[in-house]
Amino acid sequence: MDEAEKLKLRREELQKQLSDPEILKDPKRVKELSIEYGRVEKELAGKKGNETNGISHQKVIMEIRAGAGGNEASLFAGELFRMYNSFIKKQQWEVALIDSSPTTLGGFKEVIFEISGNGAYDKLKNESGVHRVQRIPETEKSGRIHTSTASVAVLPEAKEEDIEIKPQDIKIEFFRSSGPGGQNVNKVETGVRLIHLPTGLVVSSQESRSQQKNREHAMTVLRTKLAEAKRLAEEAKIAKERKQQIGTAERVEKIRTYNFPQDRVTDHRIKKSWHNIQSVMEGNLDSIVECFSKS
Numbered sequence: 001m002d003e004a005e006k007l008k009l010r011r012e013e014l015q016k017q018l019s020d021p022e023i024l025k026d027p028k029r030v031k032e033l034s035i036e037y038g039r040v041e042k043e044l045a046g047k048k049g050n051e052t053n054g055i056s057h058q059k060v061i062m063e064i065r066a067g068a069g070g071n072e073a074s075l076f077a078g079e080l081f082r083m084y085n086s087f088i089k090k091q092q093w094e095v096a097l098i099d100s101s102p103t104t105l106g107g108f109k110e111v112i113f114e115i116s117g118n119g120a121y122d123k124l125k126n127e128s129g130v131h132r133v134q135r136i137p138e139t140e141k142s143g144r145i146h147t148s149t150a151s152v153a154v155l156p157e158a159k160e161e162d163i164e165i166k167p168q169d170i171k172i173e174f175f176r177s178s179g180p181g182g183q184n185v186n187k188v189e190t191g192v193r194l195i196h197l198p199t200g201l202v203v204s205s206q207e208s209r210s211q212q213k214n215r216e217h218a219m220t221v222l223r224t225k226l227a228e229a230k231r232l233a234e235e236a237k238i239a240k241e242r243k244q245q246i247g248t249a250e251r252v253e254k255i256r257t258y259n260f261p262q263d264r265v266t267d268h269r270i271k272k273s274w275h276n277i278q279s280v281m282e283g284n285l286d287s288i289v290e291c292f293s294k295s
Contacts, residue, residue: 069148086283
């Protein structure tokens with residue numbers, strides 16, 4: 001058995017131990033196992049990097065949140081998630097769910113996931129912003145068109161060397177994973193919530209059955225959000241110095257409208273429309289993505 005195989009076996013053992021309810025009761029033991037798990041993961045990552053001769057997958061954190069519009073906004077957020085998920089599969093990228101707040105109607109209040117794949121950020125970065133949907137809800141008896149929104153954020157995943165997070169600046173909480181309506185779906189507190197004390201930023205992860213994996217995912221999201229906040233602060237400073245409004249302004253404006261009655265998707269930034277909205281919602285976004293690559 002080579003070194004890589006030994007490391008993989010040890011990783012599996014550590015994952016089982018870190019999911020053991022009895023071990024989770026002992027914070028000192030959890031800390032020891034977490035440190036070892038991190039070491040094993042780093043060694044495996046180094047070996048994988050050597051095997052792939054430097055070819056790396058670009059990772060992206062994507063967030064979708066329901067905006068104005070109540071239940072319709074949550075349903076729209078769920079449709080956007082499924083749309084992007086279909087697009088991701090067509091690109092043969094990998095996706096890992098990090099956190100979600102599903103509703104009883106099949107939508108999401110919010111959903112956060114990680115995407116791994118060559119060119120992922122370049123192809124998806126222009127999806128950031130407010131997406132608007134116009135349609136007649138199934139529950140609307142008078143036939144009135146409703147307008148709802150959902151916001152999308154696409155962030156390049158920050159690495160450990162990009163942002164330093166001091167252990168004393170983090171408060172860690174554990175909770176049971178929840179499903180639609182908030183009911184607990186797990187008897188063990190595998191969900192992890194991180195609170196960044198200096199900024200008050202709160203992130204959580206509950207989709208993995210492993211507490212350690214959820215902790216790693218939450219830390220990655222926290223690091224990525226802090227990196228993005230730092231970047232936006234630097235952009236705002238530059239904008240003030242130049243007396244120009246750049247960077248953050250585009251994020252609060254609607255970038256795209258999905259008009260179901262007119263079977264049309266319109267991107268307001270490049271003033272271009274596409275028909276066959278159903279095809280777009282099924283993840284056929286290539287024509288939209290290509291327009292931005294040419295602009």
